[in-house]
Amino acid sequence: MGVIVLLLFIGLIRHLEALRPLRERASVVSGSWGDEHAFLKRDDNELNSYSPWNITGTYKGRWSFVESSNGSSRFLDFTKPNGVSVLELMSTPTKISGIHYIQGSITFHDVFDNEHDHGAAQIRLEGVYIWPFKQLRMVANSGGESETLQEEEYFLSNPYHLLGVFSSQVFQESSRSKSRRKYSLTYDMEKHCNIEIAAQVSRVPSSQNDGDHDRYRLEGLMESPAVGNDGDCLPPILVNATSLNIDVYYNKAVNYTLMVTFISFLQVLLLIRQMEHSNTQSGAAKVSILMIGQQAIMDAYLCLLHLTAGILVESLFNAFATAAFFKFVVFSIFEMRYLLAIWKASRPLNSGEGWETMRRELSILYSRFYGILLGGIIIMYELHNFLRPILFIMYSFWTPQIVTNVIRDTRKPLHPQYILGMSVTRLAIPLYIFGCPSNFMHIEPDMKWCIYLGSFMGMQALILISQHYLGSRWFIPHQILPEKYSYHRKLENDTTQATDCVICMTGIDLAQRTNDYMMTPCDHLFHSGCLQRWMDIKMECPTCRRSLPPA
Secondary structure, eight states: OHHHHHHHHHHHHTTTTTTHHHHHHHHHHHHTTTOHHHHHTSSSHHHHHHHOOOOOOEEEEEEEEOOTTTTOOOOOOOSSSSEEEEEEEEEOSSTTTEEEEEEEEEEEEEEESSSEEEEEEEEEEEEEETTTTTEEEEEEEEOGGGOOOHHHHHHOOHHHHHHHHHHHTSOOOHHHHHHHHHHHHHHHHHOOOEEEEEEEEEEEEGGSSSSTTEEEEEEOOOOOOOTTSSOOOOOEEEEEEOOHHHHHHHHHHHHHHHHHHHHOOOOEEEEHHHHTTSHHHHHHHHHHHHHHHHHHHHHHHHHHHHHHHHHHSGGGGHHHHHHHHHHHHIIIIIHHHHHHHHHHSSSSOOOOHHHHHHHHHHHHHHHHHHHHHOOOOHHHHHGGGGHHHHHHTTTTTTTTHHHHHHHHHOOOOOOOOHHHHHHHHHHHHHHHHHHHHTTOOOOOOOOOHHHHHHHHHHHHHHHHHHHHHHTTTTOOOGGGGGOOTTTTTOOOSSSOOOETTTTEEEEEOOSGGGGGEETTTTTOEEEEHHHHHHHOOOOOOOOOOOOOOOO
């Protein structure tokens, strides 16, 4: 490797003057390069005090065809003459003073709009960086096995690279055919083309820097000086890119994990409030088990996603692991416990059954839950291009409770604070990812989709709140409602004889209005207030223990 670097350095020094026409040809970017000989005439103290710039990092900018070219190319089969370029560079000092060995890649995107990437091509690069002259010279390499371990370690430790790739593959609607086309284009280029990049490195002015982190700008020309017999391989391309401030990226990622931790804590408080609201068997039976199970699956997915992100980016592990831990607490402790309470309250009681029957039914419940959890992961992996519609389905978790209220005609199953609080906290993460212009995953905002999701969630919450105060069937036409049992039906035989209420052990005056007493289907009489309070605890007759229909 040292011999290769030495030969490259000698070749660059010999052809330093021969490269002058190349810089003149790219006059747009060569004006700031300066003259190498003028640099050598500088004061010796300035040269000795000059320290090498470490250009390792991620660079993002624009590319465009040189105006003299027509933009046609077998390699870059793009319909637009410009687009977005992303560079990943790894700088390694060599034994030769002032020379750094560079490895990395450059990716060209042909972007039509803010949402869709209609074409992409990637080139593997290697070369040298002469920091006294601020010069960067790179050529396309064969990639594959020639990558060094140090470069792989950089790509694995760079949070922007990893999470950027994650967001582009998962959250952006790019098809697999485009990914395959990307790698086939890279292979064709390496087989037929001789690609060279000559770039000038400059430091971003301090006024444009965020914090104390040094940022750099690359401006240069990419072309194919040696053309084969197959015609033009690559027209000249102007490339300019600016390094990304990783410190700002870290801060955004940490702030995001703090937000996730905070909303997880709020969700725990809301779950505790709801569990207190439905702490009786009758109250728990009114809650839809599908609604709680769907929310538990969502929290399990969020826990796995944050844990995976923390493992991929070692420097952000503590922050993402904390967020994953809180999501794990919400999912495994509170929601699963509430899920079992609802299942137990909704389960019919059979005096003759044993522990084996209950354990078998409980194992079926767990099998269905974790089967849906794993199946959902496979479905989202295969249908990641349809992630937004899948999110709409997942965020319809209030719908099972709305349907349950209508079918069972239940009264106030959910606390209003739980409905409103969960609706807001559940929306925080998707609205940040798809609605925040400066999110740490660099996903283009989609305000229209965010409005649709917020409206959808708001409509579900509004229906639940209206069912809480106006009745579970207020919006259903009376003509299609099933016949409902009336607890205030008149007695078949008129009598004025007093009857005792077995709940309060006081007499019931049958001569009063029918609203003052209630009669069950099994013909047992109780005070209206007594039976309603009893039904909030158990939906069975206090006298004969028969099941009671909704009031």
